[in-house]
Amino acid sequence: MDTAHEERMTAARLPGDTIVAVLYEQHARIRDQFDAVTATEGADRSAAFDTLRELIATHQAAEDVVLRTVTDKLLPAGLTRASTDEEESLARELADLERTDVRGPEFLPRLRLLEEAFELHAAHEESDEFPAVLAELSAQEQEELGRWMKRAGRIAPTRPHPALAGHPRTEAVVAPFAALYDQARDRLAEAHGKTDA
Template identity: 45%
Template structure:
């Protein structure tokens, strides 16, 4: 069974709106999108990368805003800081990928590097951070966090913003403005294609 299938199976065991279940399901979809971006070409590859980029940007921003402050208390300061630092690096790489032509070999090499970093990061969250949050919060608290996460995702930026990554305070301060610009950019089709 693939990691994505395992994540979905684990998420299905949790109550609806449980933040851990939501994040596991998103991790599964992100893993699938990595594979889909790798195997597509041309405009289909650009579209899949756009879907991937938007999901990952929204996921990481909301995770930092909602999960990470609780994880600081349940998993410890060092654990939360390590996950924030990994996400800061992910945002930087995602921003680089966004500027590259998906049809070039350099894009594939960078995407493969990023995929390994994401897998390592997601595995650490699932093995260290998520169990601490699950054990340290009641079912009701996790469901409330899940609903807050989904609300935060509706207004989160859809493009990487490395300057705010890794800081829940910076995410809360900058997210409304960044999100407005990103969503306007997406609606107008202003994402430039790279030669």
């Protein structure tokens, strides 16, 4: 049984649309999208990679605004700092990959490095953060946070900020993932009422 399937099975065993169920589903969808990128070529691979980038940006931004707000209070600082460090490593791997031609021979090996960074991060979340959320928050709190995680997917941008369009120097400095992530995090923080984002 593959990891994405196991994550979906775990999510299905959880009550309702709790934050942990939503996150398991997102992890599974991201894993599936890695497979989609690997299985395609040329323009199809480029489109699949764009989708992967959008999924990761939205997922990470929502975790920062919703999940970390909770786990920062529930877990020792070292655990949440490690999770943040893993996310930063994932973002660096993705930014490096964005500068790689999807048709080039180095793309798939670098994609694998990104996938490994994601797998490490997801495993730590699932073993450290998810159990704390399940144990410490009420069902109602978990469902409310799950709604916020889902809302993130609806309000997050799917393209880099319009102000960057047509400015190659700016686009080169601010990688597409970074722009998507920043916009998603800002929109979600604004909607969630978090002013220190």
